[in-house]
Amino acid sequence: MRQLRFLQAMNEAYHQAMGADESVMIIGEDIRGGIRGETKGLHGAFGDLRVLDTPISEAAFTGFATGAALAGLRPIVQFQVPSLIYVAFDQLVNQAAKMRLMLGGQANLPITYTLMVSGSRGGNAGQHSDNPYPYLLHAGFKVVCPSNAYDAKGLMIQAIREDDPVVFIASAMSLPQKGPVPEEIYAVPFGCGDVKREGSDVTVIAIGHLVPEALAVAERLAQEKNISVEVWDPRSLLPLDREGLLKSVKKTGRVVIYDDTNRTCGFAAELSAIIGELAFSSLKAPIKRVTRADVPMPFNLALEAAVLPKPQQLEDAILAVRSYAHV
Amino acid sequence: MEHKIEASTSNIMPAQFARSLYYDMARIRQFENRVVTLVDDNEIAGVCHEYSGQEAVAVGICGALTTSDIVTSTHRGHGHTLAKGGDVGRMFAELLARTGGYNKGRGGSMHIADVGIGIFGANGIVGAGAPIACGAAHKFKAARENRVAVSFFGDGAINQGVLHEAMNLAAIWDLPVIFVCENNQYAISTPLKEVTILDPYVRAQSYGMPGVCVDGMDVEAVYHAALTATERARTGKGPTFIECQTYRYFGHYTGERHMKMNYRSQEEVDRWKLRDPIKIWAARMMESGLCAQEDIEAIDAEVNIEIDRGVEFARSSPPPNPAEALDCMYAVPYPNTPAWGVEP
Ligand SMILES: Cc1ncc(C[n+]2csc(CCOP(=O)(O)OP(=O)(O)O)c2C)c(N)n1
Ligand SMILES: [Mg+2]
Numbered sequence: 001m002r003q004l005r006f007l008q009a010m011n012e013a014y015h016q017a018m019g020a021d022e023s024v025m026i027i028g029e030d031i032r033g034g035i036r037g038e039t040k041g042l043h044g045a046f047g048d049l050r051v052l053d054t055p056i057s058e059a060a061f062t063g064f065a066t067g068a069a070l071a072g073l074r075p076i077v078q079f080q081v082p083s084l085i086y087v088a089f090d091q092l093v094n095q096a097a098k099m100r101l102m103l104g105g106q107a108n109l110p111i112t113y114t115l116m117v118s119g120s121r122g123g124n125a126g127q128h129s130d131n132p133y134p135y136l137l138h139a140g141f142k143v144v145c146p147s148n149a150y151d152a153k154g155l156m157i158q159a160i161r162e163d164d165p166v167v168f169i170a171s172a173m174s175l176p177q178k179g180p181v182p183e184e185i186y187a188v189p190f191g192c193g194d195v196k197r198e199g200s201d202v203t204v205i206a207i208g209h210l211v212p213e214a215l216a217v218a219e220r221l222a223q224e225k226n227i228s229v230e231v232w233d234p235r236s237l238l239p240l241d242r243e244g245l246l247k248s249v250k251k252t253g254r255v256v257i258y259d260d261t262n263r264t265c266g267f268a269a270e271l272s273a274i275i276g277e278l279a280f281s282s283l284k285a286p287i288k289r290v291t292r293a294d295v296p297m298p299f300n301l302a303l304e305a306a307v308l309p310k311p312q313q314l315e316d317a318i319l320a321v322r323s324y325a326h327v
Numbered sequence: 328m329e330h331k332i333e334a335s336t337s338n339i340m341p342a343q344f345a346r347s348l349y350y351d352m353a354r355i356r357q358f359e360n361r362v363v364t365l366v367d368d369n370e371i372a373g374v375c376h377e378y379s380g381q382e383a384v385a386v387g388i389c390g391a392l393t394t395s396d397i398v399t400s401t402h403r404g405h406g407h408t409l410a411k412g413g414d415v416g417r418m419f420a421e422l423l424a425r426t427g428g429y430n431k432g433r434g435g436s437m438h439i440a441d442v443g444i445g446i447f448g449a450n451g452i453v454g455a456g457a458p459i460a461c462g463a464a465h466k467f468k469a470a471r472e473n474r475v476a477v478s479f480f481g482d483g484a485i486n487q488g489v490l491h492e493a494m495n496l497a498a499i500w501d502l503p504v505i506f507v508c509e510n511n512q513y514a515i516s517t518p519l520k521e522v523t524i525l526d527p528y529v530r531a532q533s534y535g536m537p538g539v540c541v542d543g544m545d546v547e548a549v550y551h552a553a554l555t556a557t558e559r560a561r562t563g564k565g566p567t568f569i570e571c572q573t574y575r576y577f578g579h580y581t582g583e584r585h586m587k588m589n590y591r592s593q594e595e596v597d598r599w600k601l602r603d604p605i606k607i608w609a610a611r612m613m614e615s616g617l618c619a620q621e622d623i624e625a626i627d628a629e630v631n632i633e634i635d636r637g638v639e640f641a642r643s644s645p646p647p648n649p650a651e652a653l654d655c656m657y658a659v660p661y662p663n664t665p666a667w668g669v670e671p
Contacts, residue, residue: 067462
């Protein structure tokens with residue numbers, strides 16, 4: 001099959017979704033210029049009224065999308081970097097996320113928020129390295145975090161079709177990754193996790209750009225130590241495929257969660273709690289979390305590496321849960 | 328009392344329309360009086376911000392709108408929904424948190440809205456409705472729908488950043504938006520004069536849109552300003568900023584009566600009440616021969632019946648079922664999404 005980069009898959013999803021439904025529009029900063037490529041060609045194809053470049057006014061363009069959605073459009077809101085959502089937090093959390101319930105269900109808000117270059121990119125320091133999906137999950141947004149180009153296109157198409165606000169995490173480290181992507185328009189449904197590698201000894205739940213890392217570690221452990229690691233990718237974090245998650249956990253009984261968000265109240269914390277509550281009797285070892293540390297990203301690269309979750313930590317954790325025995 | 332623009336005295340209005348303005352203002356006044364009673368009787372929980380005193384603003388602005396035009400409302404929003412044609416019964420039902428309420432008991436006073444008649448949310452966050460109005464206006468412009476979006480906000484919103492971002496967007500894109508600042512002189516206890524050097528309407532100029540200031544106690548003046556602004560919006564010329572000088576009769580919210588707050592004097596309140604928007608309009612209609620005293624009394628009686636019936640409807644409407652507390656969050660729910668606080 002044809003190979004595309006994650007970024008190109010996003011671009012194709014935008015083009016196909018806008019081509020298929022004229023109520024889809026996109027708004028954000030430097031969309032026409034397409035500084036990274038995911039919005040390339042949209043302005044030429046769909047014009048000024050559907051492709052809107054804004055002033056640096058995140059709160060206003062986020063609220064703008066809410067109003068446009070109430071009036072019948074399906075806006076895509078693009079944040080140039082994820083930390084900009086904090087500037088628009090009232091419009092996201094108090095307005096878009098709460099509006100449907102507060103209105104007693106009178107209107108739908110089919111909005112897609114794309115968080116570009118999410119996570120750390122090496123040397124971008126405190127305000128350009130966030131991976132802020134736990135805040136958004138807490139606010140009740142549906143959140144997808146694709147780990148490859150195929151899922152990126154399919155989850156983007158589904159996000160745009162979904163009749164609720166959806167956050168699409170475009171992990172910085174995933175954007176250049178290549179993978180097979182069908183040419184036709186297709187959707188990856190929400191709430192359907194994916195076993196990216198089958199295994200029987202340990203389940204690794206990996207999120208977004210950490211999935212390829214987890215697969216590499218699993219491969220190495222299979223060859224060097226004859227350990228069989230299953231890698232499970234939730235793909236949509238909310239809704240979460242509990243059934244798929246618990247199926248894998250019950251099969252292996254040993255779990256490591258590999259997630260690049262803060263330790264305290266991060267996504268791994270939520271997953272651990274679910275597994276602890278619903279699969280306690282299947283567990284043969286305590287759940288281990290390999291996460292980001294609880295500090296803003298320091299600038300120095302060695303410090304950054306010390307804060308981020310790493311393949312070596314994942315490997316250590318797999319070995320630890322693998323050899324764990326009740327005394 | 329100073330007013331930037333003299334009250335309009337033209338009476339080129341058809342009698343029926345003039346009376347409808349009176350009817351709509353009387354309806355808001357009586358509605359809010361009943362709200363106070365219902366709060367006192369513990370039939371309404373939570374917080375209500377009464378619109379009394381400001382009726383000419385909502386009614387004057389909405390008088391220039393059609394049902395397909397939309398507004399974004401505020402925490403002091405009962406008047407906006409009523410003026411836009413909201414049903415008294417469904418409004419009371421919402422305040423009483425019943426299933427028959429506009430928001431099925433999920434919104435309450437601060438979020439009461441009928442999307443069907445173009446209320447795109449009433450907002451508990453000061454200034455937050457402005458960009459929402461802009462987004463709706465963009466749809467109207469893009470689809471050549473000849474519709475207008477109005478954003479209501481108080482004087483307190485004038486120093487919120489998002490309002491300024493929204494005004495700028497509306498101006499650069501010539502959006503059919505009307506920004507209506509209801510300057511009732513205070514944000515809770517903070518006088519506008521202490522927190523803002525120039526009058527609110529002056530700021531419009533820096534965004535490149537017309538800014539006008541009208542007597543917000545004069546429904547006719549507000550209506551004419553709104554007509555000019557809607558005409559401008561509907562002909563693709565872009566947004567307008569209208570500041571309405573007005574006053575709220577009650578405290579910031581119902582409960583303020585029981586607190587000893589002294590940010591404004593009784594003398595000041597009484598002075599504003601001398602220019603009551605409803606009395607002024609009744610007097611002007613009679614002077615101009617548009618109606619007689621009996622007509623006014625007949626309208627008041629008619630409104631009274633409507634209010635009574637509305638409260639009756641609300642009381643007879645069933646409360647929501649707690650088992651449905653998570654309903655309405657998503658158009659498309661999934662298993663466990665949204666999740667309850669305990670495992671089912
Ligand atoms: C952003 C924000 N800050 C503070 C508050 C708390 N608050 C509620 S109403 C209000 C005063 C608003 O004044 P104004 O905009 O003039 O409206 P008014 O109450 O006079 O109608 C304040 C400070 C809020 N709701 N939102
Ligand atoms: Mg005020």
